[in-house]
Amino acid sequence: MHLIHRSVYTLLSGAVLLASCHQKQAPAAAEKQAPAPPAVLETVAAISDNPTYTLTLPGELLPYEQVLVYPKVKGFIKKLYADRGSKVKKGQLLAVLEAPELNQQFLSAQSDERKLYENYLYSKQAYQRLQKAAAKTGAVAAIELDKAYTQLRADSAAYNTAGANKGVVAQLQGYLRITAPFDGTIVARNFSEGALVGDNATKNGALFAIAQQTHLRLTVAIPEKHAQSLHPNTMITFTVSDRPGKIFTSALSRNSGLLQTDSRSVMAEFDVDNKDGALNGGEYAQVKLTLRRPEPTIWVPASSVVRAQSGVFILRKDPDGIKRIPVIEGIKKDTLQEVFGEVTADQQIIKKGSEEIHEKQ
Incomplete structure (x- = not known):
């Protein structure tokens, strides 16, 4: 009987102890289930600024001036005075053509001019004589004087026309001498002496191609969103692949001011001094621009x-x-x-x- 009472007491004590532990753990569990406080979102103030920034774009170096030289008249090449690579000055003789028919046309025009000049002189003298005779009343009818004056004017006009025609032929003869339009370098020569050129005589009628290499144009397409950042003093640096490590500089010379609809860009040009021949022209360049928004x-x-x-x-x-x-x-x-x-x-x-x-x- 004493043993039974002791077992009951032990069971009751264990139950009390478990209840006490459960009560102590309950607040901890409740604390774990409580919602976390909201996260703090860090904010910063937007700023207004107008800094300079750099932009890297591709560009192309082109001769400042480049033309194809065509003969104005049809003829045979009599003599060539320049070839590919020749350095030429403005007005320098490049080639001479020969066209015998032009000489004949000039002689014919010259003969017509002389004939019409004689007619003009005769009409002038006849009119002056009638004028003197008309000073006496009734000596010359008024109609005769008018006819003489009309003939004088007609012969004068014919003589002037003949002179103009002779001038046209003389001008065509001048085109037989091909000269350089500006200082530059001959980059192509398409025909040899004796070839027939001019007046669509050949498919490619250009005698020479001339480019100015001492002065180059660097063209760069500026994307639409940067177009307003160009200003008159925009500076650039650029490099070319055939001169590694060499950095060139220039400033904005001109821009089209018009957005190209196909590329959505504005074409800008930078003049490059190339008197030392460091650049060949025709190269592609990597251009770094220093830009700034207008506001x-x-x-x-x-x-x-x-x-x-x-x-x-x-x-x-x-x-x-x-x-x-x-x-x-x-x-x-x-x-x-x-x-x-x-x-x-x-x-x-x-x-x-x-x-x-x-x-x-």
């Missing part, structure tokens, strides 16, 4: 910009919550991103944007 723009941390299927946006913190602001990206400079949209300087922007951050959070 300040808005900049935010690059991490603030969210690129999602729904579009590109940033998250702005307003007094009534968080709002998604659609933006268009501009350029990136270091850790900052240029944006265009409904955002102004000093507005608070979520520093690390994410699609998981909902509006009015």
Whole structure:
């Protein structure tokens, strides 16, 4: 009997101990199930700035002037005075053509001019004599004087026409001498002496191709979103593959000012002095431009910009919550991103944007 009472006491003591442990663990479990406090979203202020930035684009070096020299008249090449690679000066004789028919045309025009000049002199003398005779009343009828004056004018016009025709033929004879239109280098010679050229005599009628290599044009297509950043003093540096390690410089000379619809870009030209012959012309170049917006723009941390299927946006913190602001990206400079949209300087922007951050959070 004493043993039974001891067993009951032991069971009751264990039950009390378990209940006590359960009561102590209950608050801990309750603490684990409590909701976590909301995460703090770090914000930064959007800034307005107008920094310079660099842009690397491909370019093409072209001769400052380049032309194909065609013969004006049809003829045979009598003599060539220049060949591929020749350095020529403006007005220098490059070739002489011969066209015997032009000589005959000139002689014929000269003969016509002399004949009509004689007619003009006779009409002039006849009119002057009638004028003197008409000084006496009734000696010459008025109609006769008018006829003489009309004949004088007709012969004068015919003589002037003959002189003009002779001048045209003489001018054509001058075209038999082919001269250089500017200082440059002969980059192509297409015919040899004795060839018939001019007046569509051959498929490729150009005698020479001349390029100016002491002065070059570097053309660069500026993308649409950077076109307004060009200014009159825009500076560039560029390199070419055939002169590794050599850096060239230039400044903006001109730009088209018109957006090309096919490439959505503006063509800019930079004049390059090449008197030392360091560049050949015709090379492709890697161009680094220093640009600047015409007015300040808005900049935010690059991490603030969210690129999602729904579009590109940033998250702005307003007094009534968080709002998604659609933006268009501009350029990136270091850790900052240029944006265009409904955002102004000093507005608070979520520093690390994410699609998981909902509006009015």
